[in-house]
Amino acid sequence: MKIAVVGTGYVGLVSGTCFAETGNNVVCVDIDQAKVEKLRSGQITIYEPGLEKLFERNLKEGRLHFTTSLAEGIKDAQIIFLALPTPPGEDGSADLKYILGVAADLGKLLQPDDFKVIVDKSTVPVGTADKVRAAILKTFNALNPKPCSLNDFEVCFEIVSNPEFLREGAAVEDFLKPDRVVIGTRSEKARKVMQQLYEPFVRNGNPIIFMDERSAELTKYAANSFLATKISFMNEIAVLCEKLGADVDMVRRGIGTDFRIGKHFLYPGIGYGGSCFPKDVQALSKSSIDASYDFKILNAVMEVNRLQKQFFIGKIEQHHSSDLNGKHFAVWGLAFKPNTDDIREAPALEVIDHLLAKGASVSAFDPEAMGHVKSIYGNRIQFASSQYEALSGADALIICTEWNEFRTPDFNRIASQLKAKVIFDGRNLYDVAVMEELGFHYESVGRRIV
Numbered sequence: 001m002k003i004a005v006v007g008t009g010y011v012g013l014v015s016g017t018c019f020a021e022t023g024n025n026v027v028c029v030d031i032d033q034a035k036v037e038k039l040r041s042g043q044i045t046i047y048e049p050g051l052e053k054l055f056e057r058n059l060k061e062g063r064l065h066f067t068t069s070l071a072e073g074i075k076d077a078q079i080i081f082l083a084l085p086t087p088p089g090e091d092g093s094a095d096l097k098y099i100l101g102v103a104a105d106l107g108k109l110l111q112p113d114d115f116k117v118i119v120d121k122s123t124v125p126v127g128t129a130d131k132v133r134a135a136i137l138k139t140f141n142a143l144n145p146k147p148c149s150l151n152d153f154e155v156c157f158e159i160v161s162n163p164e165f166l167r168e169g170a171a172v173e174d175f176l177k178p179d180r181v182v183i184g185t186r187s188e189k190a191r192k193v194m195q196q197l198y199e200p201f202v203r204n205g206n207p208i209i210f211m212d213e214r215s216a217e218l219t220k221y222a223a224n225s226f227l228a229t230k231i232s233f234m235n236e237i238a239v240l241c242e243k244l245g246a247d248v249d250m251v252r253r254g255i256g257t258d259f260r261i262g263k264h265f266l267y268p269g270i271g272y273g274g275s276c277f278p279k280d281v282q283a284l285s286k287s288s289i290d291a292s293y294d295f296k297i298l299n300a301v302m303e304v305n306r307l308q309k310q311f312f313i314g315k316i317e318q319h320h321s322s323d324l325n326g327k328h329f330a331v332w333g334l335a336f337k338p339n340t341d342d343i344r345e346a347p348a349l350e351v352i353d354h355l356l357a358k359g360a361s362v363s364a365f366d367p368e369a370m371g372h373v374k375s376i377y378g379n380r381i382q383f384a385s386s387q388y389e390a391l392s393g394a395d396a397l398i399i400c401t402e403w404n405e406f407r408t409p410d411f412n413r414i415a416s417q418l419k420a421k422v423i424f425d426g427r428n429l430y431d432v433a434v435m436e437e438l439g440f441h442y443e444s445v446g447r448r449i450v
């Protein structure tokens with residue numbers, strides 16, 4: 001099939017590459033000229049395990065193309081995916097300006113009798129498919145002598161909602177073998193096209209779930225909000241564990257073995273971050289308000305997430321008697337989670353901002369995300385070339401992301417390079433008893449302090 005993917009970021013590039021991998025001819029469109037030039041010349045623009053190999057292969061085989069021209073990108077496409085940003089607007093709702101802007105442009109480019117399926121892959125509030133349809137029709141009708149109405153538009157296009165559930169850090173695997181594919185459409189014609197496209201990805205028997213557009217749009221927000229709720233719930237349990245002298249690792253195992261609860265997403269930490277959970281929980285809360293419904297749990301989830309970062313920062317403050325001025329800290333992990341270079345809403349940045357505001361200095365290390373962090377902080381913090389180099393002369397090590405290489409470090413080397421044998425572990429990477437034996441002052445989340 002011939003496919004256009006508009007927006008070549010984390011979702012667009014992974015989707016485009018994976019669609020090409022199953023034999024489709026894919027053109028990725030982006031307004032960022034530098035990004036398109038880089039991709040055209042064979043350089044990958046994001047870090048995502050397994051993506052580079054697929055990207056290079058499909059580029060070489062001539063199934064993957066990049067352009068800045070929407071007209072060129074969609075010319076022969078049967079399906080047009082929108083993988084555009086939906087950042088939070090000032091009031092917390094998803095800002096649809098990128099989506100509706102491209103929809104208006106598409107209306108000028110679509111031709112009568114050249115049926116295309118337009119698929120919204122971005123995370124968008126309920127009702128967006130209707131808005132996209134209306135935006136396309138407006139510009140389409142302005143240019144066409146025989147205008148389409150909302151009832152007969154199917155002659156030239158149909159709108160589908162196909163939310164994306166990939167996880168950064170495991171995006172290729174998730175895309176190639178999804179737990180499920182959600183397709184929101186009431187059009188039989190569009191349904192057939194989408195079924196054909198996704199069949200190679202669900203050979204393992206996982207379902208393609210068809211529904212109406214509104215239900216599909218809400219499904220994505222419900223999924224992310226539920227996961228964020230699970231994290232915030234465990235973060236509160238962890239705080240309580242510390243107050244009551246319980247161990248959150250034990251509690252986690254004790255409840256995770258109940259199949260109704262499940263063992264995933266029960267790890268406490270320093271709060272969720274990333275480009276999705278914070279904005280999606282906020283956007284669903286705003287949608288609820290707009291629908292005159294007070295979604296109380298979501299408000300608590302957001303508040304707990306805000307407090308959890310402060311709870312962790314509070315540990316660092318308290319250990320240093322609230323005097324961080326002149327102190328120096330090593331920070332391991334900057335990405336919002338391991339196996340990605342994405343730093344959007346990364347908790348590490350809030351920790352660093354706090355340390356700098358209190359007059360401390362920071363030496364940071366992350367295996368993939370340092371480039372992005374440099375563009376924000378410049379020389380306000382030091383960037384180490386290895387995890388051990390970051391430790392030199394530091395008053396403490398602070399762990400913000402659970403990269404694999406931080407899991408079994410050389411503790412003797414850590415001890416010899418730090419000025420004080422102090423570790424604040426926001427990801428519960430180490431065994432408390434081992435750290436006690438090694439003589440570290442070790443604070444994690446929801447476990448005893450040694």
Ligand SMILES: NC(=O)c1ccc[n+]([C@@H]2O[C@H](COP(=O)([O-])OP(=O)(O)OC[C@H]3O[C@@H](n4cnc5c(N)ncnc54)[C@H](O)[C@@H]3O)[C@@H](O)[C@H]2O)c1
Nearest residue numbers: 007008009010011030031032083084085086122123164168
């Ligand atoms: N990142 C994730 O893990 C993830 C997972 C599931 C869903 N989503 C959703 O997918 C959507 C995209 O997220 P992302 O992380 O890929 O965003 P991103 O910021 O990484 O990528 C968006 C891309 O769109 C491009 N763009 C902006 N305006 C454009 C225009 N007019 N024409 C062409 N290109 C344009 C940008 O240059 C950028 O490359 C969002 O709605 C997000 O919530 C993201």
